[in-house]
Structure formats: structure tokens, C-alpha cells
Amino acid sequence: MTTADSPHRADGWTSAVRQRLGLGRLLPLGGPADGSWIAERAATEVLRDAAAGSGAALGKVRIAPADEDNAPDPAVPRPPSGLRPGPLRIEAGFSATARRPLPATADALRAALLAAAAQRLGLVVDEVDLRVTELLEEEPRPATEPPAVVHAAEPDGSAGMAAAGVPGVVSLTRVLGSAVQHSEGHVQVELATAGGHRALDVAQAVRGAVAEAVEGRPTVAVLVTAVVNRD
Known part of the structure; x- marks a missing residue:
């Protein structure tokens, strides 16, 4: 029996809130030792931008664990409903003309998707499953996306100030709660990164800066909620 106070109920509530806010899944950046996650929506926007020069128009994108049952536990506590850090699978539809062979x-x-996932984000992607959803008469125009919504938060305290000072951090954010959340021996930081910086590299620098700044050198987890296309 699941009670209202159980971890399963709390995790389900967080997942529902996350979906309503449009973040999608909280995807692992890097591997088990990296202690970093990114919102699926933020990752998808980067992938959509990378697809623009491929001759295809990217449709619906889904990023999910390739083998969730065998994914390892992370070295630090996960954000609520964050996925364990195993390899990922990208599933996407696309439209294109028949002027070039569809394969x-x-x-x-x-x-393009694999390169962006690795080089711009730091996602570990094992599989990319694509399907043609439409044949076009003319070459597709590059997709235009509205600017990423950044729920900015003012840095506060030693952890917040340390995180905000790391190159590549656009701002701290407050989408799923306070920008900086403390628990016993652990700190979680929520932020937006600049598109000109690899998200995983920024997250790792933030983890190091926060661990140095907070007394007792806590473990640190980072959640990237947006990638903003400016330096």
C-alpha cells in the first residue's frame, strides 16, 4: 500500500509537476560519477538546432533510457524523478524530400544528433531510432524555436554565489523549487547554461566550485533546466 507520505507518491507528484512545466524527463549528463542532469526539453532544443543542416526537419523527439533496468546508481543523490545515469536512446520522426535517398x-x-548530444550536451547516447513521417515537395526550412524560458533566481549564500560565478552559467533557476537546495551533506543546484558551452562541462565546474565553497565539502548535484543560445 502506498501512502501520501511515501517516496513513491512524492516522486510521482514531482514527475507530474515536471511534465506540466514542460521539462520532460530529467536526463543524466555523463556517467554515474558526474552527478549532473538536464531537462529533456532543454536537450531536445539543442538537438533540434543541430538537425537544421542535415536536410531533414526534425519532428517529435523522445529521449529515454536505452536499458533502464540495468542503469547504475549515481554517485550522488538524484533530483526527484531524475533518471539513473545509463546510456540513452533518442527516438525521433523527421520529414524530408525524396531528392536525396532517405537513408x-x-x-x-x-x-548530427549524436554529435550534438556528445559535444554540446554531454549525453551518453547508444541508439538513435529515426522514422520518416512526411515526404516534402521542397527542402525543409530550418526549425525556429522560441527562446528558452529561464526562470532566473538570484544567487544566495555561498553555494549560489559559487555556482553563479562559473563560466557558462547564464543564471541559477527555480523551476522545481529553490535554485539551491541543501540536505544533510548534499547540495543540489538548478541552473541554465549558455549554448556556447558544453552543458556537462559547466555542470562539473559548478559541482567543484560549490563543493569548495560550502563548509564540509558536501556532495553536489546539478540540474540544467535550460540551454540559452548566447555566450
């Missing part, structure tokens, strides 16, 4: 277009799109 070639799919290969170019797959390469």
Missing part, C-alpha cells in the same frame, strides 16, 4: 538523409540526421 542518406537519415544517416546525416543521426550523425
